[in-house]
Amino acid sequence: xxxxxxxxxxxxxxxxxRLKDAQKIARYRTLxxxxxxxxxxxxxxxxxxxxxxxxxQLNPEFNAIWNYRRDxxxxxxxxxxxxxxxxxxxxxxxxxxxxxxxxxIWNHRLWCLENYPSSDARKWQTELLMVGKVLDKDARNFHxxxxxxxxxxxxxxxxxxxxxxxxxxxxxxxxxxxxxxFSAWHQRATLIPEMIEQGQIREPIQFINQEFQYIINxxxxxxxxxxxxxxxxxxxxxxxxxxxxxSNEYARLLQELKDAIEAINQDELEFLGKDxxxxxxxxxxxxxxxxxxxKISVNPRAVEYMKxxxxxxxxxxxxxxxxxxxx
Numbered sequence: 052x053x054x055x056x057x058x059x060x061x062x063x064x065x066x067x068x069r070l071k072d073a074q075k076i077a078r079y080r081t082l083x084x085x086x087x088x089x090x091x092x093x094x095x096x097x098x099x100x101x102x103x104x105x106x107x108q109l110n111p112e113f114n115a116i117w118n119y120r121r122d123x124x125x126x127x128x129x130x131x132x133x134x135x136x137x138x139x140x141x142x143x144x145x146x147x148x149x150x151x152x153x154x155x156i157w158n159h160r161l162w163c164l165e166n167y168p169s170s171d172a173r174k175w176q177t178e179l180l181m182v183g184k185v186l187d188k189d190a191r192n193f194h195x196x197x198x199x200x201x202x203x204x205x206x207x208x209x210x211x212x213x214x215x216x217x218x219x220x221x222x223x224x225x226x227x228x229x230x231x232x233f234s235a236w237h238q239r240a241t242l243i244p245e246m247i248e249q250g251q252i253r254e255p256i257q258f259i260n261q262e263f264q265y266i267i268n269x270x271x272x273x274x275x276x277x278x279x280x281x282x283x284x285x286x287x288x289x290x291x292x293x294x295x296x297x298s299n300e301y302a303r304l305l306q307e308l309k310d311a312i313e314a315i316n317q318d319e320l321e322f323l324g325k326d327x328x329x330x331x332x333x334x335x336x337x338x339x340x341x342x343x344x345x346k347i348s349v350n351p352r353a354v355e356y357m358k359x360x361x362x363x364x365x366x367x368x369x370x371x372x373x374x375x376x377x378x
Contacts, residue, residue, distance in 0.1 A: 075109065082106045083113075090119045095126035104142065111146045114155045121162055128166075139163050144181070151185060157198050164205075175206040190225050196234040215246050230269055233278040240282060244291035255295040262286065263304050267311045274315045280329040283308075284336060302345050309337045326363040331356045 086106055089099045103120045107113060124131065124139075143160040150156060167174055182199045186192060203214050219242050225235035243262075245251075252258045266286060269279045286292055287308065293301060316330035335356050341347040357375045361368040 079106070079109050082109070086116060086119065090115075090122075095123045097127065097130070099123060100127075107142075107146070111150045111153050111156055117155045117159050121159065124166075133168055136163060136167050147185065151189060151192055152194055154194055157194050161198065161201060172206060172209045175202055175209060178202045179206060186225070190229050190232050191234055193234050196238060200238070213249065213251065215242055215249070215251055218242055219246065226269070230273050231276050231278055233281075236278045236282040240285050240289075244289070247291050247295065256300065259292055259295055260304065262292075263308060267308060270311065270315060274319065274327050274329065277329065280333060283333060287337070287340070298345055302341070302347060305337055305340060305345075309334065312337075326359050328360060328364045331360050331363070 082102060082105060086099060086102050089102075100120065100123045103116050103123070106116055107120070110116075140160065140163055143156050143163065146153070146156050147160070164174060164178060179199070179202050182195055182202060185195045186199070189195070203218060207214055219239065222235045222239040222242070225232050226239070229235075243252075247255055263286075266279065266283050269276075270283070273279065287305065296304070312330045312333055316327050316334075319325065319327045319330070335353050338349060338351065338353050338356075341349050342351065354375060357371050360371045364371070
């Protein structure tokens with residue numbers, strides 16, 4: 052009897068769910084038709100504003116409705132109180148909890164902040180804390196990282212103070228938490244040139260040496276993660292960092308990195324029986340710098356590396372062969 056009751060109850064739950072879903076779909080279609088008709092008739096009042104709230108709660112990805120909502124808010128801006136703007140921020144926060152990667156919600160929230168009656172730094176400081184919590188939950192949410200950069204720009208504009216050092220430390224924290232955080236590595240690469248140019252790194256050579264050690268530790272931690280390798284290639288070829296070093300120092304650091312990469316690849320050969328493609332690709336890059344830029348006499352192995360890449364990564368064999376021919 053217990054099993055029969057369970058099946059009957061399950062069927063009833065399914066029936067209720069289908070009924071509820073049907074009602075929600077019907078309401079969604081009605082709201083969509085009504086709101087779009089009002090938009091086409093240039094209706095901008097509080098009644099249709101409330102209707103857009105309901106519709107966006109049903110579908111936060113409806114960009115046309117977000118656009119219309121902003122048009123309404125712009126048309127009746129004089130009627131909107133500070134309480135309304137605070138509630139609008141609460142609405143977007145509620146939606147972001149369920150849909151943290153929907154661009155239109157982030158976009159609308161930013162628009163609200165830019166049009167918020169108060170222009171002091173506190174709203175941007177609060178926003179920085181908010182987006183930090185979002186990134187704590189999902190450190191690789193690229194919408195969150197993009198939004199965070201905009202918040203920083205506005206906070207710097209209001210306070211007149213650079214936050215580059217704090218933001219660089221933030222990227223270190225996020226990379227240490229998850230080495231695969233491409234957004235954190237990308238932000239790091241964005242900050243370094245600006246910090247060097249503005250003199251915010253007091254000892255650039257010391258900093259570059261430390262960064263070399265940091266990335267060597269990173270590849271020993273996870274030699275398969277592409278985020279680290281993309282960053283390394285940028286770091287060893289970007290003029291903003293390379294220009295700080297004399298030829299001897301640059302050559303020494305490159306050789307140290309090369310030795311580390313060869314050691315990692317040898318480990319992979321011994322334990323897995325195959326080359327690490329990222330190691331081979333960077334070895335080709337380093338050798339090219341050594342020969343063409345630094346004019347160092349080294350035993351050329353690029354052709355060998357390319358052949359091994361073809362064996363380790365046969366899907367990209369034609370690409371490697373083309374690169375070999377061009378070089």
